[in-house]
Amino acid sequence: MEYAPAILLSALAMTLIVGGRYLLSSGFFAWLTNRVRPGQYDRLRPQMKREIRWSLLSAAIYGIPAGIVAWGWQNAGWTKIYTDPGLYPFWYLPLSLFLYLFLHDTWFYWTHRLLHRPRWFKAAHAVHHDSRPPTAWAAMSFHPLEAISGAVVIPALVIAIPIHVGVLGLVLLVMTVMGVSNHMGWEMFPRWLVQGRLGMWLITATHHEKHHELYRGNYGLYFRFWDRICGTDIGLADAGGSFGSAVGRKRIGQ
Template identity: 85%
Template sequence: MDFIFPIIFSAIAMTLIVGGRYLLSSGFFAWLTQRLQPGKYDQLKPQMGREIRWSLYSAAIYGVPAGIVAWGWQNAGWTRIYIDPAAYPSWYLPLSFLLYLLIHDTWFYWTHRLFHEPSWFKRAHAVHHDSRPPTAWAAMSFHPIEAISGAIVIPALVIAIPIHVGVLGLVLLTMTLMGVTNHMGWELFPRWLVQGRLGKWLITATHHEKHHELYRGNYGLYFRFWDRICGTDIGLGDFDAGRSKRISQ
């Protein structure tokens, strides 16, 4: 039983790390919005307060399994995280990065669709959709039920699929940046990327904003793959031209 307190400490520490990461990343992009899109959030202060509160609850939910897994990696060999880059062929580094994103995206797409079923939406997902329009603070604004569904993915993956610790850090950075930038309410990336060949397969604010406006379609996290395969992709041509222009600028 000597391991109980170290695990609790690890869970608390990881909760603080996740919460701090959220405050720094969302805070930076909220500040950037204020600089580049003056007045955009002026009428949304009560909403942003709710987003921050729900997000800090989510930080604890994400932090607990992450802390348990972190302790297990360091002390019990529970995970497939490795440190030596030579442990696997060099080509496995980018492959593992893409594999983690694809699996995470698949889980997110199908659970997100489930949360749009009326009973699940009312019970949990409505919290996230209270952000209309979303702000940079909305990236982790989830009901605890939805937060749990998201919090288990990466811990499960590191137990099952080998990944270098540096690549894992890149996965977490990608998850954080895309989660925040997709909710800012304006497009960070240039029009040529969003409307070009690459933009047809990647999720950006232009794509995700439509989901928050229409409450349907565009369920992906990183990629538009599942939306396109399943017929839930809402393209620019299917969206109000004025809103498309506004968010793409």
């Protein structure tokens, strides 16, 4: 127990970092939305306040395991985070990035599907879907039960799978940008990407917004892989031709 105060301070520090990251990233994309789509969020101010409250609670939940792992990395060798780029072959850097994103996406897809079962939806996931439509502030707007399911993924991966600290930072950056941009209500990526071959496998706002509209399908976080092989992918044809109308400056579904 002699390490308990230090671990507690680490958890507190990570909570502040996660909360600050949320406020900065969601705040930036909310500002960008107001620039690109003036007035889009005007009628959603009470909803956004609720999203921020839930998200800051989620930040505290995410910060606890992150803080424990951060302390363990620096003081006890609990993790497989490394700083020497020569420790593994160069090709392992992009491989570890993809591996982390794919495993995170896999966990998210299956837990997300579980959360859409009636009992779990009512108990937890309804909080996230109370955002109608979601805004840039909704990316971490989770019930504590859902936040716990998401908070354990990256800490578990860094204990099990080697990753360079810089690549881990990139994983967190991708997680933040994709999580926020997929909820802000308009498509920031170009049409050639969203509707091209790459877009057949990547999730953007166009894809995820359909999940929030229909409450089914499109359960993935980064990739459409599991949706496609499990038959839960809602694509252009399935959406009656409106899927992709978010590309450019239009709101999804208009």
